Amino acid sequence: MNDQRADVAIIMGSQSDWATMRQAAETLEALGVPHKRLIISAHRTPDRLYEFAKGAKAAGYKVIIAGAGGAAHLPGMTAAMTPLPVFGVPVESKALSGQDSLLSIVQMPAGIPVGTLAIGKAGAANAALLAAAVLALNDDKLAQRLDAWRASQTAKVADEPTDTP
Ligand code: RP5
Numbered sequence: 001m002n003d004q005r006a007d008v009a010i011i012m013g014s015q016s017d018w019a020t021m022r023q024a025a026e027t028l029e030a031l032g033v034p035h036k037r038l039i040i041s042a043h044r045t046p047d048r049l050y051e052f053a054k055g056a057k058a059a060g061y062k063v064i065i066a067g068a069g070g071a072a073h074l075p076g077m078t079a080a081m082t083p084l085p086v087f088g089v090p091v092e093s094k095a096l097s098g099q100d101s102l103l104s105i106v107q108m109p110a111g112i113p114v115g116t117l118a119i120g121k122a123g124a125a126n127a128a129l130l131a132a133a134v135l136a137l138n139d140d141k142l143a144q145r146l147d148a149w150r151a152s153q154t155a156k157v158a159d160e161p162t163d164t165p
Helices: 015-030 046-055 074-080 099-106 121-136 140-155
Strands: 008-012 035-039 063-069 086-091
Touching: 008 015, 008 074, 008 121, 015 035, 015 063, 015 086, 015 121, 046 074, 063 074, 063 099, 063 121, 074 086, 074 099, 086 099, 086 121, 121 140
Parallel strands: 008 035, 008 063, 063 086
Antiparallel strands: none
């Protein structure tokens, strides 16, 4: 569900990206970070992209997470039209397993940065953690929640392996 007031926008090029990008949404939810999820395609809805990116800062967003697959222009085009930090998530594509998405997003020419994460679900989850870390610089309560989340992750790691995990 989309929050009314959102610090983070999670945008994705297609409904088919949601299976990946929901990892970002669920991680932000776990950390209590208000966010919105939107489908915006650089190719199929360029006007929607322009309107969103140009208005993102005024709309109150502080960080944008953009996921796309294949010829993945969405994160770079978004970054070109907003001063907000943009984290790109390469969605795993069928044809090239996300190598195409990764290279499309990571190889930005100098001048317009996109912070690029790993291909797929790990990248989506880490984009959310990175967004939360940025927001936590000015939000002590969120910083505490992020510390607690990490401590809980650490506590789940057993000292020794077992045959029945
Ligand atoms: C990209 O094309 C999307 O980000 C998606 O990863 C990929 C395939 O889109 P669909 O054909 O599944 O809508 O724009």
